[in-house]
Each structure stands twice: as structure tokens, then as C-alpha cells.
Amino acid sequence: MNSCADDCPCAAMTTEKLTLHYGATAAFRDVSLEIPRCEITALIGPSGCGKTSFLSSLNRLTDLVPSCRVTGRITLGDLEVLAPDTNVVALRRRIGMIFQKPNPFAFSIAKNFALPLREHGVREHAEIEQRTEAALRDVGLWDEVRDRLRRSARTLSGGQQQRLCLARALALEPEVLLLDEPCSALDPISSAKVEDHLQSLKGRFTVVIVTHNLAQARRIADRVVFFWADESGGRVVESGPVDALFEDAIDPLTQAYVRGQHG
Amino acid sequence: MTAPSRRFDPRGLGPAHPSSAVSVGAAAAVLAVFAWLCFDMVRQGVGVVDWQFLVHEPSDAGRAGGIAPILVSTLWILAVCLAATVPLGLLTSIYLAELTPRDDVVGRITRRSLDALAAVPSIVFGLFGNAFFAYGLGLGLSILSGGLTLACMILPLFIRTVELGLRAVPASQRDAAHALGLRPIAIAFRVVLPQATPAIVAGLVLGIGRALAETAALIFTSGYQTRFPTSVFDSGRSLSVHIFDLGANIPGGDARAYGSALVLVAILFLLNRIATSILRLFGLEAPR
Ligand SMILES: Nc1ncnc2c1ncn2[C@@H]1O[C@H](COP(=O)(O)OP(=O)(O)OP(=O)(O)O)[C@@H](O)[C@H]1O
Numbered sequence: 089m090n091s092c093a094d095d096c097p098c099a100a101m102t103t104e105k106l107t108l109h110y111g112a113t114a115a116f117r118d119v120s121l122e123i124p125r126c127e128i129t130a131l132i133g134p135s136g137c138g139k140t141s142f143l144s145s146l147n148r149l150t151d152l153v154p155s156c157r158v159t160g161r162i163t164l165g166d167l168e169v170l171a172p173d174t175n176v177v178a179l180r181r182r183i184g185m186i187f188q189k190p191n192p193f194a195f196s197i198a199k200n201f202a203l204p205l206r207e208h209g210v211r212e213h214a215e216i217e218q219r220t221e222a223a224l225r226d227v228g229l230w231d232e233v234r235d236r237l238r239r240s241a242r243t244l245s246g247g248q249q250q251r252l253c254l255a256r257a258l259a260l261e262p263e264v265l266l267l268d269e270p271c272s273a274l275d276p277i278s279s280a281k282v283e284d285h286l287q288s289l290k291g292r293f294t295v296v297i298v299t300h301n302l303a304q305a306r307r308i309a310d311r312v313v314f315f316w317a318d319e320s321g322g323r324v325v326e327s328g329p330v331d332a333l334f335e336d337a338i339d340p341l342t343q344a345y346v347r348g349q350h351g
Numbered sequence: 352m353t354a355p356s357r358r359f360d361p362r363g364l365g366p367a368h369p370s371s372a373v374s375v376g377a378a379a380a381v382l383a384v385f386a387w388l389c390f391d392m393v394r395q396g397v398g399v400v401d402w403q404f405l406v407h408e409p410s411d412a413g414r415a416g417g418i419a420p421i422l423v424s425t426l427w428i429l430a431v432c433l434a435a436t437v438p439l440g441l442l443t444s445i446y447l448a449e450l451t452p453r454d455d456v457v458g459r460i461t462r463r464s465l466d467a468l469a470a471v472p473s474i475v476f477g478l479f480g481n482a483f484f485a486y487g488l489g490l491g492l493s494i495l496s497g498g499l500t501l502a503c504m505i506l507p508l509f510i511r512t513v514e515l516g517l518r519a520v521p522a523s524q525r526d527a528a529h530a531l532g533l534r535p536i537a538i539a540f541r542v543v544l545p546q547a548t549p550a551i552v553a554g555l556v557l558g559i560g561r562a563l564a565e566t567a568a569l570i571f572t573s574g575y576q577t578r579f580p581t582s583v584f585d586s587g588r589s590l591s592v593h594i595f596d597l598g599a600n601i602p603g604g605d606a607r608a609y610g611s612a613l614v615l616v617a618i619l620f621l622l623n624r625i626a627t628s629i630l631r632l633f634g635l636e637a638p639r
């Protein structure tokens with residue numbers, strides 16, 4: 089499955105006994121996972137089991153929530169993500185993230201790219217334009233917006249906004265891409281477009297994607313992680329290669345979930 | 352369950368409740384006072400205001416002549432005031448809203464002090480400005496002293512208005528920026544601050560309004576010299592001080608006091624229009 093070249097820049101992530109609390113309540117406990125480089129790892133599980141929280145802990149976006157406490161270990165390549173001396177800005181530059189709700193900046197489409205690119209040290213105007221166009225082509229949005237780059241990004245439809253956010257993350261050439269239900273606000277056609285692009289991006293990034301769409305997980309993922317929540321918070325019930333998890337899961341909870349019998 | 356007849360009455364007051372009559376009456380009274388004020392000002396002032404009034408120096412202690420040097424001094428005082436208020440105010444509000452957590456001790460002390468300052472009567476700022484800028488720093492009775500004193504006076508209002516505007520920017524914008532690996536300082540200045548433009552303009556309009564209306568803080572700091580100022584170290588009389596002086600100290604100065612008041616109100620009105628157009632330029636609604 090791993091189609092990636094040896095010199096590919098993307099990195100693997102691991103978590104060890106990762107536990108996350110909001111105040112005194114645990115969102116998930118003891119999550120130990122391998123996220124292989126250049127593969128697509130899908131997180132599935134019912135609402136509220138901690139998938140978004142898990143994703144946000146990987147780029148330490150959880151630092152922004154005052155009540156949130158993360159313990160355990162996360163690595164990105166050789167980097168200890170949770171170490172106190174880790175530079176979070178540098179960390180987040182290696183990891184792109186797409187949120188459940190599209191969040192383009194309330195500026196023009198062009199500025200949505202120019203602002204982060206400049207911050208990442210891209211000074212040349214020509215290079216900014218070229219990378220903007222390439223990223224917009226990657227998500228199939230270029231033809232829709234090429235004539236209105238100066239217009240506010242808020243004038244786009246929800247699906248277009250989400251693809252813009254994906255393109256904005258891609259333009260920064262991250263090593264890892266975290267996607268939180270990127271297709272939940274999209275119609276089936278846009279959703280299929282995003283899915284196609286994710287597959288065409290395979291081998292360029294390490295992808296972690298949260299999805300409620302089991303068919304989608306099955307189509308695009310290399311590995312699947314099944315989250316489940318009970319009284320003590322979320323946990324990982326089972327994880328493994330996509331076929332193993334969908335065809336012969338070991339845990340009865342997983343078997344029932346992938347057959348669509350609850351959740 | 353509420354009775355059906357009350358279902359569409361959000362405040363739970365029946366249509367015939369006496370308090371609704373009282374509030375309508377109060378609103379009418381306010382309107383009437385305002386209309387009378389405008390009418391009176393225009394009636395008494397309009398005969399005085401013409402082009403000559405705007406371009407000539409006052410003579411006979413203000414009973415005759417115009418207000419040209421006073422307009423110039425007013426604009427200079429305002430310019431000094433804004434040059435100090437805008438950078439200091441923006442930096443402080445960004446510090447309060449973006450760079451410190453809500454429960455930060457320094458932030459809390461700053462906020463409390465600003466609220467206390469906002470409630471201080473302007474005459475106290477005048478005395479402080481006189482002691483600190485005019486004598487302490489040796490700036491004398493000057494446009495500089497006056498402008499800086501006004502800045503101290505309107506800073507609290509400006510900072511709190513901008514801070515509220517910064518806080519109103521949705522958290523999702525900050526999340527997006529953090530996730531893209533932007534530095535906190537860039538997030539504050541490049542992502543959040545531009546989106547608070549309406550609040551900044553609102554803060555400026557409020558601040559300028561207060562500054563232009565201010566008399567007590569200026570008498571002891573920028574003085575009442577009616578000559579054309581040649582630098583910010585000259586004393587200069589603001590329009591508000593001029594109106595006060597004509598009205599209170601100069602018998603026979605009433606007509607020109609009204610004329611000057613009319614000009615002051617016209618300037619305020621113009622500033623408001625400019626602010627509204629700036630907001631429209633940004634595709635934003637004027638704050639109400
Ligand atoms: N900022 C927060 N403060 C407090 N509790 C939170 C916060 N964010 C999430 N939670 C709680 O943590 C738990 C996990 O939430 P999370 O958003 O990670 O779930 P999820 O699996 O992404 O759900 P969904 O599929 O609905 O998006 C939930 O019980 C939620 O109420």
C-alpha cells in the first residue's frame with residue numbers, strides 16, 4: 089500500500105498512552121497508535137468519542153483550550169510533540185489541519201493564501217501566485233475562483249470554502265495532514281472531488297482523517313482506527329489495516345459498528 | 352404555560368400598561384429637547400456662519416471676526432491626541448485581548464485602571480495635564496500638552512471599544528491561524544486586528560467626539576491663545592474653549608458662540624459621515 093518514495097518528506101506520527109482531559113473529564117484515555125508515513129489513517133467512531141480532540145492534540149491546538157490537559161507521548165518523526173520546549177509554531181508548520189466547519193479567513197481568496205505563505209517565509213510575489221494556483225488546482229477549485237481571487241472568501245459556498253481551506257493547507261506543503269470530517273458539509277459531488285484529490289495526494293502527505301462515512305473510510309484509507317466512548321471517556325477499541333478491520337474485526341463492538349448496527 | 356393573549360408580547364407588558372405610555376412620553380421628551388437644541392443653535396448661529404467667519408481671525412475678544420486660528424488649533428490638538436491615542440490604544444487592546452489570558456493579573460489590573468480612568472471627570476485630567484505635561488515635562492501651555500492630555504482622557508474609551516471588537520472576532524479565525532503555523536503576534540496584527548476595523552472606527556469616532564467637545568481638560572493645558580499656532584509648542588484655543596469663553600466671559604459674545612457651536616457640530620457630523628463611509632468601504636455596517 090505504501091506508495092511513497094524513500095526521499096519523501098512526510099513523517100510518521102506515534103502516540104503512546106495519550107490521555108486528554110477537559111477539566112476533570114477525560115475525552116479519551118490511553119490511546120497508543122502508529123500513524124505510518126504517507127498512508128491514510130481513518131478515525132471512525134460515534135459522535136463525542138474524542139476524535140476531534142485526538143486530532144487537535146496532534147498539532148497541540150489543544151493548547152488553546154485553557155481547561156485542556158494532555159498526558160502521554162506524541163512523536164512526529166524524531167520530534168517529541170508534547171515536550172515543553174517544543175516550538176509549537178514550527179510544529180504546526182509541519183502539520184496541516186482541516187476543521188469540521190470551514191474556516192477561511194474573512195479576507196479575499198488571494199489573501200487567504202498570501203498571508204500564511206508570507207508567514208512561512210515565501211516573499212516572492214510570483215511564487216505566492218504560483219503556489220496559490222497549484223493548490224487551488226489540486227482541489228479542483230481553480231476554474232471556479234480564478235476570476236474572483238480578490239473577492240471575499242466568505243462569498244464562496246460551504247463546499248467551496250472547505251476546498252479552499254484544504255488548498256490553503258496544501259499550499260504550505262505540510263508533512264502531515266489532519267482532516268476533521270472534511271466532507272460533512274459537502275454535497276456528494278464535491279465530496280467525491282475531495283476524496284479523489286485525497287487519493288491523488290497519497291504518497292505526498294501522511295493523512296489522518298476523521299470520517300463518519302464508513303464507505304469513504306473503506307475506499308480511501310490504508311488503516312482504520314475505531315474510537316468508542318463509554319462512561320469513563322473515549323478509547324480506541326481496535327485499529328488495523330482497512331480490510332482486516334472491515335472484514336474480520338476481533339472486537340464485537342467493532343464488528344457491530346462496521347456493519348452499521350449502532351452509532 | 353403563558354396565556355395565549357400574551358404570547359406575542361415579549362416583555363410581558365400588556366399594550367395598555369402605564370409604563371409603556373411613560374416610556375413613549377420619555378422618548379418624545381428627549382426628541383423634543385434635541386429638536387429644540389438644534390433649532391435654537393441653528394437659529395442663533397446661522398446668521399454668523401459664513402465664509403468670512405471661517406477664514407478670519409477673531410477680533411474684539413471674539414465679539415467680531417471669525418474663528419480661523421481656532422479651527423487650526425483644534426485640528427492640531429486633535430492630531431496630537433490621535434497620534435498618541437491610536438498606536439498606544441491599539442497596542443494596549445491587542446495586549447489585553449490577544450496576548451494575555453483572560454485571568455491574567457496584569458491584564459486585570461490594567462482593565463480595572465482603565466475603567467476607573469474612564470470615570471474620572473475631565474477637569475481632573477486638566478489639572479493632571481497641567482501639572483504633568485505643562486509643568487512636569489516643561490511643555491508649557493501648548494497644543495502638545497493639550498493633545499496629550501486629551502489622549503489620556505480618551506484612551507480608556509478607545510481601548511475598551513477596540514478590545515471588545517477584538518474579542519468579537521470568532522475563535523474559529525484564531526484556530527485556523529494557529530493551525531497554519533502563524534506566530535501569535537502575526538495572528539493578532541494580521542488576522543484579528545483587521546477584522547476589528549468597525550470597532551476601531553467606532554472607538555475613534557467616540558474618542559474624537561469626546562475630544563472635540565472637551566473644554567475643562569484643555570483650559571489648563573492648551574490655553575486660550577487665539578493667534579494662529581506656528582508649532583505644537585504654541586498655545587492654541589480649541590473650538591470648545593472658544594465657545595465656553597464667548598458664552599461665559601464675553602458679554603455680547605453669544606452670537607459668535609452659537610456660530611462656533613454650529614461649526615463644531617458640523618465637524619462632528621462630517622467625521623461621523625467619514626467613519627460610516629470608511630466602514631462601507633470595508634463592506635461593513637456602522638455600529639449603532
Ligand atoms: N473545549 C471543550 N471543553 C470541554 N469539553 C469538550 C471540549 N471539546 C470537546 N469536549 C468534550 O470532549 C468529548 C469529545 O469531544 P470531541 O469533539 O473530540 O468528539 P468527536 O468524536 O469529534 O465528536 P463528533 O463526531 O461529534 O465531532 C465530548 O464529550 C465533548 O463534550
Ligand SMILES: [Mg+2]
Pocket residue numbers: 139140141188268
Ligand atoms: Mg468532531
